[in-house]
Structures are given as C-alpha cells and as structure tokens.
Amino acid sequence: MLREGQFALDLLLPLDREAGRLHRQIEQGLRDAIRAGRLVPGTALPSTRSVARELGVSRGVVTEAYAQLVAEGYLVARQGAPTRVAEAPEPSAPGGRASRRPSPAPYDLMPGRPDLAAFPRDQWLAATRRALRRMPDAALGYPDARGTPELRDALTAYLGRARAVAPDPERTVVCSGVTQGIVLIARVLHERGERAIAVEDPGFHLHRWSLERAGLEPVGVPVDEDGLDVGALAATGARAVLVTPAHQMPTGVVLSPERRAALIAWADAVDGLIVEDDYDAEYRFDRGPVGALQGLAPERVVYAGSASKSFAHGLRLGWLVLPERLATAVAVERLALDGGAPVLGQRARAAGLARGDLDRHLRRTRREYRFYAGRRCSPRSPSTRRAPRSPASRRGCTRCPPARRRGRGGAAQRAGAAGVAVQGLGALRVTSTGRPGSCWATRTSRSRRSPAPSRPWAPWPGPEPWRRRRTAVQGR
Numbered sequence: 012m013l014r015e016g017q018f019a020l021d022l023l024l025p026l027d028r029e030a031g032r033l034h035r036q037i038e039q040g041l042r043d044a045i046r047a048g049r050l051v052p053g054t055a056l057p058s059t060r061s062v063a064r065e066l067g068v069s070r071g072v073v074t075e076a077y078a079q080l081v082a083e084g085y086l087v088a089r090q091g092a093p094t095r096v097a098e099a100p101e102p103s104a105p106g107g108r109a110s111r112r113p114s115p116a117p118y119d120l121m122p123g124r125p126d127l128a129a130f131p132r133d134q135w136l137a138a139t140r141r142a143l144r145r146m147p148d149a150a151l152g153y154p155d156a157r158g159t160p161e162l163r164d165a166l167t168a169y170l171g172r173a174r175a176v177a178p179d180p181e182r183t184v185v186c187s188g189v190t191q192g193i194v195l196i197a198r199v200l201h202e203r204g205e206r207a208i209a210v211e212d213p214g215f216h217l218h219r220w221s222l223e224r225a226g227l228e229p230v231g232v233p234v235d236e237d238g239l240d241v242g243a244l245a246a247t248g249a250r251a252v253l254v255t256p257a258h259q260m261p262t263g264v265v266l267s268p269e270r271r272a273a274l275i276a277w278a279d280a281v282d283g284l285i286v287e288d289d290y291d292a293e294y295r296f297d298r299g300p301v302g303a304l305q306g307l308a309p310e311r312v313v314y315a316g317s318a319s320k321s322f323a324h325g326l327r328l329g330w331l332v333l334p335e336r337l338a339t340a341v342a343v344e345r346l347a348l349d350g351g352a353p354v355l356g357q358r359a360r361a362a363g364l365a366r367g368d369l370d371r372h373l374r375r376t377r378r379e380y381r382f383y384a385g386r387r388c389s390p391r392s393p394s395t396r397r398a399p400r401s402p403a404s405r406r407g408c409t410r411c412p413p414a415r416r417r418g419r420g421g422a423a424q425r426a427g428a429a430g431v432a433v434q435g436l437g438a439l440r441v442t443s444t445g446r447p448g449s450c451w452a453t454r455t456s457r458s459r460r461s462p463a464p465s466r467p468w469a470p471w472p473g474p475e476p477w478r479r480r481r482t483a484v485q486g487r
C-alpha cells in the first residue's frame with residue numbers, strides 16, 4: 012500500500028509515450044491505484060512538480076490529471092495543502108464503478124456491539140505505557156502459549172470473584188476471543204474422535220461455522236424459556252455441547268437452576284463436555300448476577316469468556332478455564348496455531364485487571380446500558396407493544412408484524428429499508444422451523460444515530476461463507 016510522502020516514482024505510474032495522451036495515462040494509473048486500494052483514503056499525493064520531474068513530463072500534464080480526478084471525486088484538493096485521496100471515493104464519471112461501501116442505516120440497532128465510544132482509552136494507554144516501561148527485556152521473548160503468568164493470575168482472581176468460576180491459572184489459556192477458544196477446543200475434541208457437537212437453536216451462527224471448520228458437525232437443540240432443552244440434547248447422541256447459560260444468545264433467557272443440574276447430570280452420564288460461553292453475563296438488569304456453570308462442575312465444563320462485550324470486540328482478548336484432561340492439549344493447540352498472544356497487551360491487561368479497570372468500566376457502562384434495557388426497538392408499532400418482553404438485558408428479541416404483502420422480505424430486511432439496522436433471527440436458526448418475523452436488536456445505543464457504516468456480522472468482504480443451513484434437530 013502506498014502511503015503519504017512518497018515520490019512520484021513510488022506511485023508506479025506506467026507511462027507509454029507512444030500510447031496516446033499522457034495526462035489520460037496518469038489519470039488512469041491513479042484511478043486504478045485508488046480502486047485497487049494501493050492508494051488508501053487520506054494519502055497525500057506528491058506535488059505536481061515532483062511527479063512531473065520524476066516522469067519527465069510537463070507540470071501541466073500532471074495538473075490536468077489531478078484536476079480530472081478531483082472532479083470525479085477520487086482526489087480532494089485544498090489550497091496550501093497536498094492533494095489527497097478522498098476519504099470515500101465516489102466516482103461520478105460516466106462508467107465509473109459505484110462505491111461498494113454500505114451506506115449507514117440512520118438508526119443502527121445491530122446487536123453484539125458494546126458502546127465503543129465508552130472505551131476507556133486513557134486508562135488503556137496508561138496501562139500499556141506502564142507495562143512497556145516496567146517490562147524486563149527477557150519478557151519480550153516468546154511467551155508461554157497459555158498466556159503470561161501475570162495475566163492468568165489476574166484472570167483467576169477476577170473470574171473467581173465476579174463469575175464464581177473455579178479458578179486455576181494452570182488451566183487457564185488466554186486466546187483471541189471466545190471464537191478462537193471454541194476453535195481450539197473443537198480441534199482437540201476432533202483429534203480425540205468426536206465428530207458432532209450440540210448447539211443452541213437459535214444460536215450464534217459464526218460459532219457454528221467455526222465448529223464446522225474445525226471438523227465438528229453442529230447439531231441444533233431447541234431453547235425455551237428455561238434455556239437449552241436438555242431432554243432434546245440427550246436425544247442427539249452428541250457428547251459435547253456449546254451453551255450460553257448466563258444469557259442465551261439471542262433470546263436472552265437464563266439457563267434455569269433445574270436445567271443446570273440436568274445439563275451437568277447429562278455430561279456425567281455420557282462422559283461429555285459442556286462448553287460454557289459466558290456471553291454478556293456482566294449486563295443483566297432483571298435479576299441478580301448468575302454465577303458461571305463451570306463453578307458447579309469444573310471437570311465437566313470449559314469456561315470461555317472475552318473482553319468483546321465489556322470493552323470492545325476489536326481487542327480480540329479472551330480466556331478459557333479448562334478441565335484438567337483438556338488443559339495441556341488446548342495449550343498445545345494454541346502453541347501450534349500462533350505461539351500465543353502478544354506479551355505487551357497481556358502485561359498491560361494484567362496490571363489493568365489488578366487495578367480494577369474492568370470493575371470501574373463495568374460500573375460505568377452498566378449505568379448507561381440499564382437506561383436502555385427496558386426499551387423496545389419499535390415502540391410505536393402496536394404489534395411490538397403486544398409482544399412479550401424479552402429479559403432485561405441490553406439486547407432483546409422483538410416480534411415484528413408480518414409483511415402486509417408477499418415479497419416484502421423478512422422483518423430485518425423491512426426494518427433496514429426503513430432505515431433501522433437490526434439482525435434477523437433467520438441466520439441464527441439451525442433449522443428453518445422457527446417462527447418468522449422476529450428480529451434481534453441492541454437496546455444500548457449511543458449509536459441511535461449511526462456513527463459509521465453499519466456492518467452486520469460481516470467481518471468478511473465477500474459473500475458470507477457461514478450462510479448454510481445446518482443439520483436438522485434430532486429428538487424434537
């Protein structure tokens with residue numbers, strides 16, 4: 012990628028003096044570089060004088076090319092400042108390709124994001140500076156693939172206190188989010204001969220997809236108001252299950268005490284494994300805190316958590332607490348994958364956790380999120396007013412009125428057309444047997460007016476590879 016301050020030669024503009032008008036060739040070369048992303052938005056171009064000198068053409072030729080690209084919206088010129096690549100080039104010339112950036116929905120209620128504007132930047136900056144200053148040289152070597160001892164100790168203290176996890180730093184593995192943790196576990200299970208894993212239906216489609224990619228077949232099990240249906244789970248024949256007990260994703264229900272006991276009894280009976288995704292556990296406003304399932308059966312349950320819902324998903328910071336029989340194998344997988352997490356971030360986080368950064372951040376954001384917790388996405392719609400309230404947390408499911416006419420699309424599609432970005436439940440279902448017309452939305456929103464283009468679960472530029480219907484539910 013070309014960056015600011017490079018000279019004309021670095022623009023790699025091919026000029027063929029026999030091939031016609033030179034300014035057109037320069038224009039086309041720059042246009043291609045911008046479209047291909049070789050020249051990124053905001054890049055300052057060299058002056059017309061220096062480009063002319065490098066290319067051996069008159070300055071007027073380059074000036075004409077720049078002026079044309081400014082007129083087309085590819086470049087921005089300001090007096091006294093270098094000409095720059097436009098922030099979001101919107102070609103206006105005939106035949107120009109339309110920008111593929113999605114335009115932001117005016118009201119962005121896409122779930123799954125914390126309030127990123129609340130991220131405590133100063134705190135993290137100070138913690139990172141301190142960690143770097145105090146880090147001995149030896150700590151810059153290859154880390155323990157499970158995570159630095161300081162971070163595993165700090166996590167142990169926090170998870171034991173706040174989530175009732177039965178903690179053990181020797182069985183803790185730092186990973187880049189719950190998603191990577193799930194992949195590590197799936198690989199170990201696959202190596203040990205497992206071929207299927209039960210998952211909640213509806214449930215998080217990207218984790219199903221990750222499981223599949225690691226060689227396990229996800230088998231959907233229905234969820235009701237008490238959480239996962241353990242009877243239906245037993246009928247699947249699977250010996251491993253992925254659950255979200257503290258906040259079922261997406262319905263928001265909590266796994267009831269009876270179901271918790273039944274789930275652990277099931278795992279004992281089949282010598283199985285429960286993977287507990289402690290999704291969104293920090294933000295419940297309708298009840299007291301629900302402790303982690305892992306604390307009840309540390310040898311049957313893998314605990315998986317991350318900073319994605321409390322701080323920011325872009326941090327890619329997560330952790331696993333494992334049963335003894337899996338701890339070494341999962342650490343070996345992590346070692347094989349990438350050698351472990353970067354040490355500087357780990358040391359900064361360890362110090363931050365020990366100083367109570369997470370507790371302070373949770374107190375602050377809970378106040379904000381509580382405000383939105385009881386709200387619906389569409390208070391003016393009579394049919395959403397009649398819908399049963401989903402549990403008070405910062406995300407919730409809302410039943411939407413059916414389309415009046417055929418072909419108007421699903422609830423999320425129609426909401427999108429009206430300028431409200433929400434997540435339809437269709438993608439989250441394993442089977443297509445659920446009721447149509449539900450959508451899932453966040454209620455947290457400083458982003459009531461979207462600050463940025465909305466990116467529905469698509470950290471992926473092309474067609475979404477996880478969009479494939481999965482195995483039918485057994486025992487339903």
Ligand SMILES: Cc1ncc(COP(=O)(O)O)c(C=O)c1O
Pocket residue numbers: 123187188189190191215255260288290316317318319320324328329
């Ligand atoms: C059910 C569920 N679990 C966990 C996560 C967080 O995953 P990660 O920690 O990999 O960001 C998400 C993300 O939205 C999720 O939907």
